[in-house]
Amino acid sequence: MKLxxxxxxxxxxxxxxGVSMLSHQTHAQGKRxxxxxxxxxxxxxxxxxxxxxxxxxxxxxxxxxxxxLDGKTIYxxxxxxxxxxxxxxxxxxxxxxxxxxTSIVYRDNQSGAGLSSLSxxxxxEIAEKGDAAIVGLGH
Numbered sequence: 001m002k003l004x005x006x007x008x009x010x011x012x013x014x015x016x017x018g019v020s021m022l023s024h025q026t027h028a029q030g031k032r033x034x035x036x037x038x039x040x041x042x043x044x045x046x047x048x049x050x051x052x053x054x055x056x057x058x059x060x061x062x063x064x065x066x067x068x069l070d071g072k073t074i075y076x077x078x079x080x081x082x083x084x085x086x087x088x089x090x091x092x093x094x095x096x097x098x099x100x101x102t103s104i105v106y107r108d109n110q111s112g113a114g115l116s117s118l119s120x121x122x123x124x125e126i127a128e129k130g131d132a133a134i135v136g137l138g139h
Contacts, residue, residue: 063132070101072131077118080109084136091134105130 066072074095078088088106095104109118118135126133 066132069095069099073103073105073129075126075130075133076104076106077122077126077133077135078106078108079118079136081136088134088136 076088076092076095078084085108092104092106095102107122109122
């Protein structure tokens with residue numbers, strides 16, 4: 001216990017004297033600059049804001065809610081993220097068990113992972129034949 005107290009005391013004293021030495025050196029440099037005729041010249045630097053300017057956000061309202069799911073066609077889209085295939089399979093099973101009058105169309109994204117990689121042909125098919133779409137985005 002005494003050794004621990006002694007080590008802690010030595011470390012604290014070292015910290016205090018180290019900070020005071022830095023302060024003394026900075027004060028001495030300031031005195032030299034004042035005696036030499038003015039402040040020491042520092043190079044000019046340019047600082048840029050890393051935040052940038054985000055683009056304006058365009059709000060898109062949600063589609064109106066369907067009155068009923070009976071007789072409707074719902075597309076289930078798997079975007080390819082890990083685990084969304086199992087989730088979409090279970091969602092399709094749930095809809096078939098609870099809404100037998102609803103047509104469920106399941107589509108896997110073949111062009112890659114993510115919402116932006118869905119093909120224009122798939123979006124056109126959904127717009128033409130579907131009444132609603134559930135897209136598995138992942139994460």
